[in-house]
Amino acid sequence: MTGTEVRIVLPEVLAAAAGGTRELSVPGEAGLTVGSLLDGLGSRFPVLERRIRDEQGTVRRFVNIYVDGEDIRGLDRQHSEVSPGAEVLILQSIAGG
Template sequence: MSVSVRIPTILRTYTGGESEVTAAGATLAEVLDDLDASYSGIKGRILDESGELRRFVNVYVGNDDVRFLDNLATPTPDGTQISVIPAVAGGC
């Protein structure tokens, strides 16, 4: 299964500047493994030391935040677009 993964600017050093790359996997965990096989180190910027999504990284499969789905077990059907988005914090 092939999916497209949108890469935020801060992680594009891992993808040679590419803003969107292709990866394979039936679940988000498998996609991240495949992504890391092609772009070494990128998974470590998305997942923390315990293997969970980093607190300030949001991942969407289609239009849905995986934290409200099955997290890393979220299915990634063929042709799905996955977006990795760093959380933005701020205030007055």
């Protein structure tokens, strides 16, 4: 990965939907947002997109996304900017008891 790429980190539970990998990288481009990043992931991995977003394109309630450690819910949600070199962590909550 170069300093201009965006690193996407997935938990094991989502890795199978991304071809079995837990880390992906995409080119870091000006104007990249969480939403456009998810659009790109969705075109490569449709099953992964369905696990992350609902039919309206909204991030599912039980999915947490962090850009460089900041929860997108405290930023601008899917409109949050993703800078070149950033790390995006996508976590799916697991219920248990």
